[in-house]
Amino acid sequence: FQTTMDVAAEDSDQMPSGFHAKAAAKAARLRREAAKLASAAALESPGGIESRPGEWAPTQSKLLRRVAVAARPGHFELSLQYGPYSVAYDTTGRLLALCGRGGHVAAFEWRQKRLMFESQVNEPCHALTWVGAGSTPQLAVAHSNWTYIYDAQGLELHCLKRLHKANKLFWLPRHWLLAACTDTGHLHWQDVSTGQTVASYCGHHGPLRVSALHPDSGCVLTGQPNGQLCIWTPLEKRPVVKILCCPAGVRAVATAPAGHAVYTLGGDSRLRVWDIRCLRPLSVSDSGADAASIRLFDAAPQLAVSQRGLLACPVRQGAALMVLPAGGAKPLLSHPSPGRLSDLAFCPWEDVLAFGHARGLGSVLVPGSGEPNPDGAVHPLSGKRQRREAEVRGLLDKLPPETIAPPAVGGGVNAVDAEGIEEALARKRAAVMALPSDEVRQFQPRRRSGKASGELNRKVGERWQRRRMELRQLLKSKKRVLAEMGDEGADAAGGRKTKKAKKVSQSGELTKPATGTFLDRLIPKAD
């Protein structure tokens, strides 16, 4: 937008002096450069599929024939034997980790297929997440009892006994918090940088089996069997927000990596999309398709949402996965799964989707799922030094857990405390209209004794008599003004003129106030 300085800069003879002209020119130049930077043609453009009407969703082999050879690493299948697998990408999208119910834990760079580590922990593993920054990646795995943290070489670094029977682990990168929901109904938030437990409590809402993280605010969303969606923060031991989102129990909850959309799948098999800011259903998308028309019949599906809003879900009892476009009902693509689908995860910054199933895991190409232009060093092609710098900066910018709050509740660092201001103003107005205190009105000066005390006592008594009369007048006038203002009382005092019926005396004239104080201003005037 243009400011007065811009306008003035164009008309240089309006500048009061050369100093002002130079300053205005510099400001204008900086603004032009910023606008150019903001509107600069982005480096990459997003992917996508343009299909003719009537064309079927493409298979992976069809996609592979149409894309460059460099995209092939995104499509692979691993046949593994140790139970249904959960998969997790790290925030840069470079590393992929898997854990199986049979105790198999592994991590590898999926592009080069370079194995970081692989181990058999002899315990069922239910969930995993990458913690820490890209320079020193660590993996948190929820075993059957406790949660363990492994480093990039597979060495066990920590055993978190507090995170007992966790079924879902979440990583909050801006707060450096590891959040966990457990089968016992507990919620945990653990600071990974200092090792401090920020919060650990029982939610008293039953076992929290359906949960998701809202990354923009850091809140944990859980779906309850009574159809409620609860939003949890570390500072409150009760859900901060509860909305009834499904007529039957909630079977799945998913959130996009950025933004305010929350996907819930209810017992009626309908998928609903909510806006977490106003806690209402999101409006229908431009294409006209209604997400609620999508019905998913899997018992406990794992949904995944990509950075660009694509939704991946299992279909046919986990025999295949389907990717739906943002706000659409017609599938973008589908892919059969060799085993029953157990987990889905979109790769950040890439058009790739990983899925874990009962017989291993796989990865498919999904054009248009990844955000093409990252910011900073958190992207797959950032170097080691950049990731180290980003880790240090991330630690310095670590947000306190007080900043975790659902957007609907409001607040935030720059929120104006309008209520507080109103209260303060009301208090000031009340002070102006405060009646003289009883102590002041009933004060009796102390009587002195000794020589010439009689005269002194008389004088002081007279002075106080006069003052008491004055205070009585003041009290009367204030009471009258308050009465005229009616129910609004002292809060509304302070300048607001009300059109009340004027008091008319017996002679028919308007009564005039007897005080000569500033309160006369508040008394309604005669027309």
Added chain:
Amino acid sequence: MKVKLLLRNPQDYLRETADDIHKLARNPAPELHPMSAETEYVRALNAAKLERVFAKPFLGCFGDQGDQLSRVCMHPRALSLCLSGCVDGRVAFWNIPRRSRVLQLDAHSGCVQGLCWHPEQDLFYSCCDTDRTLKAWRVGDDLTEFSRPVSQRHLDFAPLNLDHHVSKDLFALSGDAVYLYDSRRSDPVGQWKWGSDSVLQARFNPTEWHLLAAVTKDNALLLIDTRQREPLRRIRCEFRQNALCWNPQEPFVLATASDDYNLYSWDARRLASPACVYRGHTNAAMDVDFAPTGRELVSASYDCTVRLWESGRSQSRDVYHTKRMYRVFAARYSLDARFIVTASADFNLRLWKARASEKLGALTPRERAAVNTAEALKQKYAHHPQVRRIVQHRHLPKRLYQAQLEMKAIRGKQRRKEVNRREHRGEDKEPFVPERDRHVRGVDE
């Protein structure tokens, strides 16, 4: 079917050669920057904390002078030189960066009451009240030791202070009156007096060449025009003003250090009340000096602290104290407004930084950008309670902290009693008087 898959070319993200800086991807879209306000707030908090971590203003002592120092005088043109006057009559010439004494003179037999430099020549003047002399000393290029002054003048009054005109060959001596001397004439060119008490200090206005201000022992501030025979104005204050200083950038502004623990800044165009009251010291303010920028003040106080102020803000920006520093009698800014030299009753001159957490070396462009960003962040979040708490808090030794609490209690009591009196006696008998109007008894013309 048209298929486009997102594929990145690594060359676009890698630097070309090892001499290049690493490339940084940028996308200003707000979806990729959630909680940006909170992140900024945390950065402001960290900036405030780091400022306190690096706040080490004390640079060093100049060395024991052997007796109490009475005056400090900075060289008008050379950044690294200053003079100090001692109560036993010695004048020392110091190199500030090295904190070493270049030469020392046995200038007088009594306390050196006045020290000032000639604005253009390598000449300085000193005066003493015990031997009633004014001496001029020439400092050679090689700064060799010498023992006799260039010229000496016997005065028939006891001079209490000395100041030289910014460009003309005039100087003002204050004693029982304000005397204006021309270096070529033996008799004073002008004499001004108001009342019978002696004048403690007279200073020339650096911009208005005919204007002088003086502070007297009977709690008055005088404004003198050298073209007139009588002083222009006399402001009668509640307490004695110990020192005064003109603002080098604003011709009509002057500051005085008062015995009632405050500093006052005055607008010479409107002397009915001070423009600003600087409250913070817990004992008499002995000296005040403006920074060459005209935007900051430094004050030396009898309570063993040195306080720095921003012009117009009545709360001090910073307070300097050391275990070994006793009553501070003089404080001066260096010419580049980056350092402060203080003279105190523990026989020492001390060198301090004007900005406590400033890095003294050369700043690389990135360092400068980081410092500016930190400063901007602190200003943006200055009203947030956590940031304000860290930025404002200064550690004080126990006795100073207790003195501060005492002053607060005294002031609180005074205010409370006023409110009670107003409630009991009424607004007309106990009117509300703003802070500024409480300190001046009257202005005489």
